[in-house]
Amino acid sequence: MKLIVQIPCFNEAETLRQTLADIPRRIAGVDQVEVLVIDDGSTDGTANLARDLGVDHVVRHKRNMGLARSFRTGIEAGLALGADIIVNTDGDNQYAGADIPRLIGPILAGEADIVVGDRQTAKVAHFSRGKKLLQTLGSFAVRQLSHTDVPDAVSGFRAISRDAALHLNIVSSFSYTIEMLIQAGRKQIAITSVPVGTNAKTRRSRLFKSIPGFIGQSLVTMVRMYAMYRPLRLFFYLGLVLSFIGALPILRFVYLYLNGQGDGHIQSLVLGGVLVVIGFMTLLIGLVADLVNFNRQLIEMALEKVRRLELAQRAELSSEAASGTEVASQIAAVERRAGQWVPDTQDATAEAKPRKSKTIKSAR
Numbered sequence: 110m111k112l113i114v115q116i117p118c119f120n121e122a123e124t125l126r127q128t129l130a131d132i133p134r135r136i137a138g139v140d141q142v143e144v145l146v147i148d149d150g151s152t153d154g155t156a157n158l159a160r161d162l163g164v165d166h167v168v169r170h171k172r173n174m175g176l177a178r179s180f181r182t183g184i185e186a187g188l189a190l191g192a193d194i195i196v197n198t199d200g201d202n203q204y205a206g207a208d209i210p211r212l213i214g215p216i217l218a219g220e221a222d223i224v225v226g227d228r229q230t231a232k233v234a235h236f237s238r239g240k241k242l243l244q245t246l247g248s249f250a251v252r253q254l255s256h257t258d259v260p261d262a263v264s265g266f267r268a269i270s271r272d273a274a275l276h277l278n279i280v281s282s283f284s285y286t287i288e289m290l291i292q293a294g295r296k297q298i299a300i301t302s303v304p305v306g307t308n309a310k311t312r313r314s315r316l317f318k319s320i321p322g323f324i325g326q327s328l329v330t331m332v333r334m335y336a337m338y339r340p341l342r343l344f345f346y347l348g349l350v351l352s353f354i355g356a357l358p359i360l361r362f363v364y365l366y367l368n369g370q371g372d373g374h375i376q377s378l379v380l381g382g383v384l385v386v387i388g389f390m391t392l393l394i395g396l397v398a399d400l401v402n403f404n405r406q407l408i409e410m411a412l413e414k415v416r417r418l419e420l421a422q423r424a425e426l427s428s429e430a431a432s433g434t435e436v437a438s439q440i441a442a443v444e445r446r447a448g449q450w451v452p453d454t455q456d457a458t459a460e461a462k463p464r465k466s467k468t469i470k471s472a473r
Contacts, residue, residue: 111141112136113166113196114196117176119176120151144166145168146168146200150171174282197266216268227302233307239320255294262287262290277289291335340398354384356385
């Protein structure tokens, strides 16, 4: 069982040392614990510091590409490195590394494939009252959209099994937290959460510059992901609402017309007709989007199989390389022994020649 702890970083040289120190290197039920740092175009020497601190693997983006893409890079690298479980944590030491054994516990027990760390935001001292309220409302909205029961939807401290990582396809450039839950819920991946601790705040968040900006980006992500995985339902309700609103002025016109007061109210008929047509077109768009959704599912299934084949081929090549190295070592050992044996043979031959020469003289 191999565990890889991935840490997406952007200019985290000040906090990376403490983050790494908090990660346990020995965990019950895990044979190997390795650390992977994804340097997202840092300019403060984060990658060099990671290497100096003995990080097992470092992947670096040449420019800043965002948290979601860094997370995706880490997942791909973790799979390629043979991880059975991938734990994601932040480089600012927000999450308590000592809780990693608790976080991966449900995966080791075979109870879940994704485990999200619940920060219990109501108890976090440095969270303002407004932020706690937004966290509660946002997590509630994500639970409704994803059909999951995760109390802290935007927590980045989460564990992912190898099988779940092969199923996930992060396409957002803002944040992976909401998208992952909606995807996992749609794909019926087993998800649970466990309470985890947090450390003292070390810096302001770099993911967003303001609370309204974060709310806007989160809403866009939720709508986009829900439209991607539930297009027919979304466009059906949207079209139904538009058609209902359009029917009201039409009914008003019909009522007035039947009572002989239709003159001067033709605009109600026009407005209602336009809204009804838009509503009907929205329903048609929903049908087309639903067909596209099924096509996307087929593509994701093919992508998953390709990933598995690539990883299996890579593992086979690594095994062959290891076998080749072992054979080469054995050959080198034989050559060394042969090299030590040759001089002894030469000495024996040299000793035998004088004795033969003496025997010939005595015969004469």
